[in-house]
Amino acid sequence: MGKLEKYTKTMYSVAAVLIMAGVALMAFLENYQEMSIGLINAGSVIIFVTFIRARRYRSGPLKDERTVRIGSYGLSYSWFVTLVVVAVLFWVNYFGILQLTVDQVLGLLILVMAVTAKGFQWYLFRKGDVE
Amino acid sequence: MKTRIKELRARYDMTQEDLASRVGVRRETIGFLEKGKYNPSLKLAYKVARCLQTSIDELFIFEEEDLA
Numbered sequence: 001m002g003k004l005e006k007y008t009k010t011m012y013s014v015a016a017v018l019i020m021a022g023v024a025l026m027a028f029l030e031n032y033q034e035m036s037i038g039l040i041n042a043g044s045v046i047i048f049v050t051f052i053r054a055r056r057y058r059s060g061p062l063k064d065e066r067t068v069r070i071g072s073y074g075l076s077y078s079w080f081v082t083l084v085v086v087a088v089l090f091w092v093n094y095f096g097i098l099q100l101t102v103d104q105v106l107g108l109l110i111l112v113m114a115v116t117a118k119g120f121q122w123y124l125f126r127k128g129d130v131e
Numbered sequence: 132m133k134t135r136i137k138e139l140r141a142r143y144d145m146t147q148e149d150l151a152s153r154v155g156v157r158r159e160t161i162g163f164l165e166k167g168k169y170n171p172s173l174k175l176a177y178k179v180a181r182c183l184q185t186s187i188d189e190l191f192i193f194e195e196e197d198l199a
Contacts, residue, residue, distance in 0.1 A: 057157070060148075064156035065172055066163065128168030 007062055011050040018043035066129065073130040074121030081116045082109060133192040136165045139183040154178040 022039030025032045053062070063071070089105060092098050100108075124130055140150060147165075151158040154175065163169035164179070171179070173187075180190045 060151055060157045061155060064160050065175055066160045066169055067157065128163035128166070129170060 008050055008054045011046055015043040015046035015050070018046065067125075070121060070124040070130060074124055075117055077120040078113055078117035082113050085109065085112050132170060133167050133194070134165060135185075135190055135192065136161070136179065136183065139185060139190070143183065145183075150179070150182060153182045 018039045022036040022043065025036035025039065029036075086109070089100070089108075093100065136150075140147070147158050147161045151161045154161075155178075156175065160169060160171075161179075164171060176187050176190065180187045183190065
């Protein structure tokens with residue numbers, strides 16, 4: 001079994017487990033409706049992403065030294081941007097310019113981390129390499 | 132860094148896909164290597180050179196500015 005095939009099967013299995021857990025929660029426990037919808041959504045997203053990746057890289061390895069290098073650099077650039085955002089938020093809060101709740105700050109950080117990581121990786125993949 | 136990969140591939144009638152599968156990388160990586168946009172590890176350079184029956188020295192065109 002190829003690496004991609006193994007990855008695809010694993011991801012489909014994880015997605016199936018998530019969806020089944022979501023359906024079970026919805027069927028048997030009334031108070032966990034939001035969580036069950038979340039689990040079903042997560043499972044569906046995993047199936048979709050895995051399907052797209054499996055189609056795209058059918059004939060080759062899922063990752064190689066270039067993609068691993070770019071992935072790592074993308075994450076480290078993203079970490080640096082997040083650090084800057086945290087510093088800015090600190091001073092914004094310190095000087096009372098903007099009062100944010102914990103939920104808002106955490107949401108913002110999740111968004112910044114995810115968007116910048118994917119953004120840097122997308123840019124570097126198009127460029128070909130990191131220097 | 133400029134390379135002779137494309138030229139050697141043509142000599143052996145090998146597609147980017149063929150070379151990529153032989154050395155175990157994605158086709159895009161071979162494309163970027165050919166365009167000189169990606170500097171490979173020594174291991175990958177050696178594998179590519181071996182597949183194209185040449186040496187690393189012959190495969191890459193080292194110029195003064197690359198070494199500066």
